[in-house]
Amino acid sequence: MAETDREAEVRARRDRVGGVLRALREIVVEHGHIDRADEHVVADEFNLSRAEVRGIVSFYHDLKTRPQPGxxxxxxxxxxxxxxxxxxxxxxxxxxxxxxxxxxxxxxxxxxxxxxxxxxxxxxxxxxxxxxxxxxxxxxxxxxxx
Ligand code: FES
Structure with missing residues (x-):
């Protein structure tokens, strides 16, 4: 199966300082929010469970899960x-x-x-x-x- 753009973005971030939290923050900055598909991609790329990624996203208020107003x-x-x-x-x-x-x-x-x-x-x-x-x-x- 071909790699999606989002998978490529997350893979490029995988080995950098800041790890999963930095990757999630950058998804918010670039796309406005983190959706469930993003969480799955991050879990796969960082070898975490989806529950672990969901726990991180739900803990940090800045990791928005819905599109934000202007x-x-x-x-x-x-x-x-x-x-x-x-x-x-x-x-x-x-x-x-x-x-x-x-x-x-x-x-x-x-x-x-x-x-x-x-x-x-x-x-x-x-x-x-x-x-x-x-x-x-x-x-x-x-x-x-x-
Ligand atoms: S307490 Fe530091 S800016 Fe408000």
Whole structure:
């Protein structure tokens, strides 16, 4: 049987530093999410059971298993950000976007993140991969591409 494109992609990643986790992360970056067929390919290439790969995928929140909306917002919930108003910021962002933390609709997702490395400039959030330091709702309105 001929090798599929996805099998070739995963095979090329098999012997690199980072192993299975890096391969799964790169599938998300390149294809937006990991589907069941991807899990099977990764299991075969890394000589793991499908249950092991499923366990990894389900453990890491960033390993998305469904297509993601065009706007992805993450608000830091870790201690330094909490100490300067992350919970209040989160509540305002939820109201502004119309989705609760950890939820998504067709256009936007709102997820927690636990430290973006911007603790000295907290509270912090990320909009479509772009970090926002000393975030407030005005920043979100400016950052949102919708
Ligand atoms: S605790 Fe929020 S960026 Fe570090």
């Amino acid at each position: 706007v992805q917002v993450r608000v830091c919930q870790a201690e330094a950000c909490q100490s300067v108003g992350a919970r209040e910021l989160t509540a305002r962002v939820e109201t502004h976007l119309g989705v609760k933390l950890g939820e998504a609709d067709e256009t936007v997702s709102l997820d927690p993140v636990y430290c973006l490395g911007l603790c000295a400039q907290a509270p912090s959030m990320m909009v479509n991969g772009r970090p926002v330091a000393r975030a407030d709702l005005c920043d979100l309105a400016e950052e949102l591409p919708v």
